Amino acid sequence: MNKELLIETKQLQKKYVTDTVETTALAGVDLRIAKGEFVAIMGPSGCGKSTLLNILGLLDSPSGGMFKFQGEDITHASERQRAKIRKHNLGFVFQSFNLIDELTVEENIALPLAYLGVSKAETEKRVTEAMERMGIAHRRNHFPQQLSGGQQQRAAIARATVSSPSLILADEPTGNLDSVHGREVMALLTELNEAGTTVVMVTHSPSDAEYAHRIVNLFDGQIVTENLNVRKHAAELL
Amino acid sequence: MLQNYFKVALRNLYRNKVYSAINIAGLALGVASCILIFLYVQDELSYDSQFSDADRIVRVAGEIEHDGQTNKFALSAPTLAPFLLKDYPELEHVTQLLPANKQTIWYKDRSFNEDKLLFADSAFFEVFDYKFLAGNPATALDQPRTIVVSEQMAQKYFGSPDKALGEVLKFSRDSYRVTGVFTDEGNSHIQANAFLARSTFDTQQQDVLTDNNHWFMLSRYTYVLLRDEAQIAPFQEKLKTFAATHITPWLKENDLQASVKFVLQPLRSIHFNTEYTEDISTPGNISYIYIFSVVAVFLLLIASINYMNLATARSAKRAREVGLRKVVGAYRSQIIGQFIGESLLITLLAVILALALAQILVPTFNSLTDKQFNSNFFLQKEVIVVLLAIILFIGAVAGSYPAIFLSRFKPVDVLKADKAPRGGNAALRRSLVVIQFTISLILIIGTLVVFSQMRFLKNRDLGFNKEQVLIIDIPTGDSTLVNQLPSIKQELLRNPNIEHVSNSLNIPAGDLSTILVYAEKDGGTLQNAMNAMFVDYDFVDVMGIDLKEGRNFSKEFKTDLKGGLIVNEAAVKKMQWKNPIGKRIQMADWDAKVIGVVKDFHVKSLHSKVEPLILALTPESSGYLLVRMKPQDMPATIAFVQEKWQAFDTKHPMEYFFMDEYFDKQYRAEEKMLTVFGYFAGLTIFIACLGLFGLASFTAQQRTKEIGIRKVLGSSTTSIVLLLSRDFAVLVMVAILIAIPIAWYGMDKWLQDFAYRTNLSWWIFAVAGLAAMSIALLTVSFQAIKAAMLDPIKAIRTQ
């Protein structure tokens, strides 16, 4: 592929040590993700999907191996450096939405911009845009508890995208949703990807994985297969 | 961003009402007490600071050493002033104050009894720059028979300070022309209703003065204004040689076996001087300042601990927010900032509430402490500074622990759907609870000890019967009235409910006379300064003092007049007399023999031991009239006394009081402090329990599932309440074990101040411990019972 690399890992390892037990969550993962890709990570429960996503999202640091983000080696970056990269480049979507209960929908979405120091007027504009795109503008002054699961997840996506990140990481984004709302969320992610944002998504659902360009199958902390999503690439290949 | 923090903080407060109420109420109570304590401390420390030259003014106090014993007086000799002025050019002014007796003052048709009257010389207002509302301080006291009155006095006699100048006030002996009106701004140890020109006194007493012109006559307060503050220490040094040059030759010449020396007291330290007796006004007690300051810090500490404990206990609830903020790129420092800001906000709210509370409490506090704090105290610059300091201190110190703790959460740990972190460091939280209860317990024990000591003092046998004695303060300087005393006594005794009547110069808890005596000892004589009471034939009977040996004064023995004395047991002991009756004592122009020995009785408060005392017979004594009444029909008897007395004395407003109240007034300061202390002790335990209540509710919540399972398995409600309460009971127990030795040590020290004191009995500690334990368990069990009563099925479902 001739596309510019966004993420590159070599022999990425993660070990958890608790009291007496040592768990190897990742045992040498080599992964390359280009800008603009939509990658799905699949695998059985406990195989290390979330661990991998958290490391890719700079929420956690690896215990071994190498990790490059936008061509820069950040394997040993400090917490502050990683926070800075997160703030400028990344958006997260979680299975359990993770909205702040004490903030309204609008305030939740505005949060990343606040940490970026975006002006009030600009924030107002971008938050409104994001809410309109997600179809939740009419609920801007509600608190998360007052929203349905689907609406909460759309608010979460709005929050993840409001700062126009180059990479969106989603950990089972449809896990807590019924199929109708799940499909809605997948459509939104695809839309974002088509607009140029790289998306890395962990999922259990093969149908969700269908939306991705590429599927990475993880087992016991190792990549077992990487298949190109044929249907997606049909146009390109043929 | 700030707006965002602010909203989150406020919404959190609003959504967790119990938690917020506990925090804010606890802090507010603590801060309100701090404000009041600060006002008190500031007020006490402000004494005499209003005088512009306060730093250059010192008082010269006298120490008399005799027989290895040193008696320290706030007074010095009249003759000191001219010597000082002559010998020391570094002194700008020397001025002396001489307290006058209580006087009746007449103006037109008005008359009042006035105390706090001081004779002052013309240099006085050069040293102390009182503000004058009328008149010229520089010349006000230059002429004899002039008087400078206080604003209140001017108001009382003339209706207004501007009408005072030139008016004439009549005293029983002289008339005084008003030459100035001063205002009493700020606190001073010099409490005066009026200053009288000393030249009047000096001319009146010319003969006496020259006669008593010696160094032992400590009768005046001597103040010195130095040219420079830096000269105080060198001047003190020079005073040491003063005695050698001026006093020692005089001692030799008069063959006196005692010595006297003079020391300096910086003006601003005088209010807290308890070492030098006979001060102008009752001194303050510096230890109350320390105790109060410590209590203030304790209260803040306890309230801050509530904040820290509840914030971390509740941290699970905030963890997700922290994780999320980090996910979207918040730095740890930003999170710390947010939580510190939040605690600053809570403290600010608490301070606002505290101001309102303090405002409401000011009148009560005033009556408890005998102060006059204004309700707009918070406009004071110092108070604002203190409040800001409190906000910063609590906000930053109490806030930083939860802030650091919360900001440490990692998003990967806290954002997992399935598990939430446990709230905070339980061991630290337990230690903090122990600290809270230790402090509360120390204060409770302290209060109980003070209380039992007060009870001890009041119930102790004083060696005389202080009950049912009415005392009339006989106006001074009215010789006709004094001549009528025998008839008055006779008249009063006609009432069957009046048992005895006595007129004396001295009364218990009042001033004693100190005289130089030469007593027979081992064939020679011993020179000694002794306390004396000048009394009549009936004093011993009125007082109900027991005779141990010999007899009372009697009219049948003509030789008793200037020839007979009664001494107390302490005097016999001091003289080491085996057979005291008949021993010779010479004093002034008396040459007397001991005719009786009385059992020791307390003429002073129980702070001090019974000292050697002489009862000297002067049947014409005209200080006080003591009336011993029978307990029945007291109001009628009192009315009778009043009527009879006023029939004889038509000129003066009658003043009377009761001996028991007068004597117990000596413990008034302690009583007041006991009340204040009691309130604070109650407050600390209350605030500590507020925190405990919050913690218990948190624990119960956390253990809901466990409780449910236990119930399903057959646990009774009682056993679950016990289970939940046990942990807290252990903490209180630990606090009791720590508090007891500390309180024991501290209160034992406090009791050393009293010559007669109660024992630190075990029941005080038992009661305090039991009380703290019960209050704590009551607080906890409320939550525990609530949790134990929950439907187990619901409990298990609750996550």
Ligand SMILES: Nc1ncnc2c1ncn2[C@@H]1O[C@H](COP(=O)(O)OP(=O)(O)O)[C@@H](O)[C@H]1O
């Ligand atoms: N904080 C942790 N401490 C200890 N072990 C952990 C931790 N997080 C994950 N693990 C373990 O690492 C392995 C991979 O977990 P995870 O990445 O969450 O799996 P997945 O998301 O694929 O279900 C599991 O065995 C899990 O128990």
Ligand SMILES: [Mg+2]
């Ligand atoms: Mg997972």
